[in-house]
Amino acid sequence: MLKGKTIVIGVSGGIAVYKICEVVSRLRKLNANVKVIMTKSAVEFVAPLTFQTLSNNEVYTEMFNKISDWNTEHISLAKEADIFLIAPATANIIGKIANGIADDMLTTTVMATKSPVIIAPAMNTNMYTNPIVQNNIEKLKQLGYIFIEPEEGILACGDKGVGRLAPPSDIVETLINNLVFKKDLKNKKILITAGPTMEEIDPVRYITNHSTGKMGYAVARASIARGADVTLISGTVTLEKPKGLKKYIQIQTALEMYDAVMKELDNNDIVIKTAAVADYRPIKKEEDKIKKKQDNLVLSLTKNHDILKAVGEKKGSKILVGFAAETTDILNNAKEKLKKKNLDFIVLNDLKKEGAGFGSDTNIVSIINKKGDITHYEKMDKINLANIILDMVKFKSSSLDDIN
Ligand code: CTP
DSSP states (O other), X not given: OOTTOEEEEEEOSSTTHHHHHHHHHHHHHTTOEEEEEEOTTHHHHSOHHHHHHHHTSOOEEXXXXXXXXHHHHHHHHHHHOSEEEEEEEOXXXXXXXXXXXXXXXXXXXXXXXXXXXXXXXXOOHHHHHSHHHHHHHHHHHHTTOEEOOOEEEEOTTSOEEEEEOOOHHHHHHHHHHHHHSOOTTTTOEEEEEESXXXXXXXXXXXXXXXXXXXXXXXXHHHHHHTTOEEEEEEOSOOSOOOTTOSEEEEOOSHHHHHHHHHHHGGGOSEEEEOOBOOSEEEXXXXXXXXXXXXXSOOOOEEEOOOHHHXXXXXXXXXXXXXXXXXXXXXXXXXXXXXXHTTOSEEEEEETTSTTOSTTOSEEOEEEEETTOOEEEOOSEEHHHHHHHHHHHHHHHHHHHHHHO
């Protein structure tokens, strides 16, 4: 996947250095060419030989390279980099970069590079939240440096709080997103809904559906990878949250999803509604558990808002994509939904086909546009389908830009 890409990793000193060994190893398995620069203090934590062995490349340290070497080396490394990662990034290294200090191999190379720079901070929580560090981070963000936020947890010093290096999987995902995908949705603001809603019957039971959120999360991942600002409104799912979201809103019921969508609508240009929303909810949630006294039990339900329809009514020039899950008369039902809900596209799932719909990693769909043109697709991974939907949205959006 990363064949032909050179990733330069600047490792600064902190207990999290050992986690970068795994990052290097994962990147090598993806066939990237990895070059590691270590600061003087990084070498105190992990021996350069470890990185040399894992990367299969020479490691740059001040210990092994004379100052006269790095004067030229840093320029060629800086040029070679398709992307630059600094991880773990200490308060010191962030401060140096933010203030134009270049006094060692790592800082001179970062200063000389034209490649995107990704910074993954790791430090004590009081240091991380210190306004001086935060100002430096803000300054770098304004200049286009990309940050992978540290996590909250118990830190090596025993303190609890934000400051723990992001997991290696997140770091690798961010590198892939920035290396592999074209940023053709930069500046687009996309609102995505995903997963099922849950409508409570009593304190123990609820009504829901088979949605796992996989389609919506794939659309969110693909949108982030292509540079969009993504807000994800999600029902209860077991999936890992995509990295790099602008906003994540967790909801449970259709009413909560309705409120969240309506609140976020004006901040977005594109709305993609993959969520499987319950059409009905119990008229009232019983305060106590319903006991099994009767042979037959009738539950009274009332209609939920049709969120997509409500968005369609006030969408203006926003692009609106809906999904349709059908089992009978599928094309006509989908066309009707497209019209009734004022959509630009509807993605139609035939739930009776194997490999389509809920739970699977693949989908089999047809996409219908406003004019009624239908494109049928073979079975494909949800992430590929996500990119096809985004291609259509992008095409529509650029033609709208031309008109405006
Ligand atoms: N949808 C919604 N709010 C609802 C129901 C559905 O926003 N209360 C959205 C879904 O997110 C999806 C689209 O509408 O994008 C179609 O959902 P689907 O369940 O196929 O259709 P319904 O409109 O609910 O119609 P029906 O159940 O009669 O097929």
